[in-house]
Amino acid sequence: MATSRTDPLTLEVVQLIGSVVARYYEEYEHAAAEHSLTGAQARLLGLLSLEPMAMRKIAQKLKCEPSNVTGIVDRLEARGLVERRPDPADRRVKLAAATATGLTTAALLRDSLDFAREPLAELSDAERRALRDMLQRMLGSGNGPDGG
Amino acid sequence: MATSRTDPLTLEVVQLIGSVVARYYEEYEHAAAEHSLTGAQARLLGLLSLEPMAMRKIAQKLKCEPSNVTGIVDRLEARGLVERRPDPADRRVKLAAATATGLTTAALLRDSLDFAREPLAELSDAERRALRDMLQRMLGSGNGPDGG
DNA sequence: TATTGTTATACTCTATAACTATA
């Protein structure tokens, strides 16, 4: 397993990462709430702002059951942020897509997530590169790139 | 506000932080589920594993309404992981405290959170210190220490 | 009168299982 996973410095960094995660989540929920969205709705809308997607694929990306996606898309659709389209290639499939309003909301949402961005401005370019490399290594161990 | 918040490197780091957050959350929920706990239950138990705490204080720490704490403590209490005690100093207050079983479960939970720890072992001591300092700076901007 | 914890209510998210329509 590990050599010195429990040294004080490592434990301190682990705790800091936990704090960053908690802080990021709070900010995300808060930003979503400012647009009267739940966190799950905001995440789904953010996903669709990149490209339309089959319901099943959304569930995979969000790592939840397909039945949940139905409800979340229902609520976003009722507010005009998302719409369902048929898939010409397979009549079983429904593609969920962000509407123009949905894209605008998604962009506003992204802009309001300043937590992760603001403090980064305090870091030098070299530090940001170092941080990037370390985070990539953290994500790389035991987990491929986002894949699809 | 900022000078160059939208340069490619910063955006890349922001996205990486988002990935780390998502990954951390998954691992946390998974670790909790292995002990038949929800994420909220695991967080509350982790909090009580440090020290007994008034219901109201728990709500502040978890940043939720006090009425929610009642239900979560109810479920943990029903499983023998937590108990309610009177506060000698104020008879309105109920102190929630982890039982011996609860403390054991909390310890197991902490140990199974290897995601944040394992990859850190790949970093050099200097890198870990640099990461710690950067994370501290990130958390420091616009947010004091945990406080109470 | 204010505070602590609880209860009642309603909504959202979640997983499971059964269902419809396509393939």
Added chain:
DNA sequence: TATAGTTATAGAGTATAACAATA
């Protein structure tokens, strides 16, 4: 028969408002 999406159901988390006990 297998797959995509939905529906039905039940449990959990969440916020709001109203309540009892205590301060």
